[in-house]
Structure formats: C-alpha cells, structure tokens
C-alpha cells in the first residue's frame with residue numbers, strides 16, 4: 442500500500458461527538474489543529490461540534506467521519522477515504538469506547554466478545570490502518586486507571602483496555618521511529634451514560650488527590666503527549682493517584698459505578 446505523509450496538525454478523535462471526546466476535539470481546535478470528528482450514532486452532536494470547531498479555528502479543514510469501529514472493513518474504508526482526500530491526520534486519538542460494569546466471570550461469550558470488539562479490536566484496527574496508510578504519525582489511546590488494577594468487576598472492558606495498553610507498548614517499539622504511540626489512563630471523570638452522577642461523587646472521597654479527574658486534565662495530558670516528541674510507549678495516569686491503590690481500596694470489587 443502506498444504510504445503518504447499525513448498533513449501536519451490534523452487530529453482524528455474517535456467517538457468525538459460527546460463527553461470526553463468532544464472536549465479533546467475542542468482543545469486541539471483551540472491549538473490550531475484541523476479536526477476530523479469521528480462518530481457512530483451521535484450525528485446531531487457531531488454536526489454541532491463541527492460548528493464549534495469551525496468557529497474556534499476558522500482556517501482549519503474540519504470534517505466528519507461516521508463509522509462503526511467494530512467493523513474492520515468500515516475502518517479500512519475510513520482511512521482509505523482520508524488517504525484519497527489527502528487528509529490523513531498527524532495524530533489519532535482512540536477515544537471511542539463502551540463501558541459496561543459486570544463481573545468478568547459472569548459475562549456470556551457474546552458479551553465478552555462485544556466488550557473486546559469495541560474496546561480493543563476496533564481501536565487496534567484504527568491503529569493498524571492509520572499506520573498502514575500514513576508514513577508517520579502519533580497515536581494516543583484512551584485507557585482507564587483500572588489497567589493498573591486486578592479488577593474482576595470490569596469484565597471484558599478491563600481486559601480490552603489492558604490489551605490496548607500492551608498494544609500501545611508493542612506498537613511504540615515496532616513502529617518507531619516514524620510513529621509514536623502513547624496512552625492516557627483516566628481516573629473518574631464522568632459517570633457512564635445512564636448512571637446518575639451521584640454514584641461517581643460517592644467514590645471521589647477515595648481518590649488520593651480528593652477530586653475527580655476533569656476533562657481539562659485529559660486535554661492537557663493529550664497536548665503534552667502531542668508536544669513532547671521524545672515520548673513514546675508511555676501510559677500517563679491522569680487519575681488523582683487512584684492507580685496507586687488496590688482494587689479493594691477503591692471499592693472496585695463492589696461499587697456499581699465508575
């Protein structure tokens with residue numbers, strides 16, 4: 442496959458239409474990046490975000506990409522389209538995810554496969570196709586502070602994020618020096634969709650730094666990784682110190698929220 446040099450200062454954020462992904466897209470737009478807004482089902486929110494990034498960075502070449510990341514053919518098509526349009530990103534943030542809290546040993550084979558598909562296989566396919574189509578680049582994978590814990594309560598989600606951490610390190614080695622691959626492991630930021638925020642508030646008292654991780658913290662971390670050209674293979678914990686505690690100390694074995 443012909444490799445192209447990506448245009449400079451263009452970022453693809455997966456799952457960008459809402460929540461953390463939206464904040465990341467806005468932060469990079471403020472820094473002058475062109476934004477490729479990936480979404481799956483949140484088309485209306487993605488359109489609104491496109492308007493916002495256009496007003497923040499009117500000179501940028503911003504666009505929308507809709508794709509189910511669990512469909513490897515669709516991921517290939519997304520990168521083929523970007524390559525054809527000569528708009529491959531200089532950095533990709535693998536943000537899209539689906540968190541379901543359920544005991545690992547209680548998951549059916551189908552549930553386990555779904556968790557692994559959306560939280561590992563999809564993001565890994567994004568990494569591979571980006572590497573395949575681009576001559577150089579930077580990947581930032583959004584993990585979870587639980588990658589540092591023995592946590593049987595996060596089911597296939599936890600396994601998937603641990604696999605993505607390992608892939609971060611393996612690909613950082615394999616693809617150096619033309620690609621950098623890094624990761625951010627957030628702590629408690631937002632309750633999962635549909636879960637009342639009060640549940641997250643109850644866990645905040647257990648965080649060593651005493652407050653939840655903010656979306657702004659994550660944006661700063663992503664900008665740091667992007668600006669620091671000597672860093673690769675790093676998992677940067679942005680979690681107020683949660684990963685320093687065991688799963689028992691954080692209530693992970695019994696809590697029903699993030």
Ligand SMILES: NC(=O)c1ccc[n+]([C@@H]2O[C@H](COP(=O)([O-])OP(=O)(O)OC[C@H]3O[C@@H](n4cnc5c(N)ncnc54)[C@H](OP(=O)(O)O)[C@@H]3O)[C@@H](O)[C@H]2O)c1
Pocket residue numbers: 455456457458459460461462479480481482483484508509510511535536537538539540559583584585586626627628629630631632633634699
């Ligand atoms: N929230 C937290 O407190 C927290 C804590 C630790 C780690 N994290 C990590 O930080 C990242 C962002 O978290 P978040 O809570 O903002 O994420 P989220 O709201 O759960 O999901 C982000 C987006 O992922 C997209 N997505 C889900 N399945 C998809 C699929 N099959 N194909 C394509 N896109 C799909 C959805 O896009 P559409 O809406 O367009 O369908 C969704 O809006 C995640 O990687 C998460 O694991 C978050």
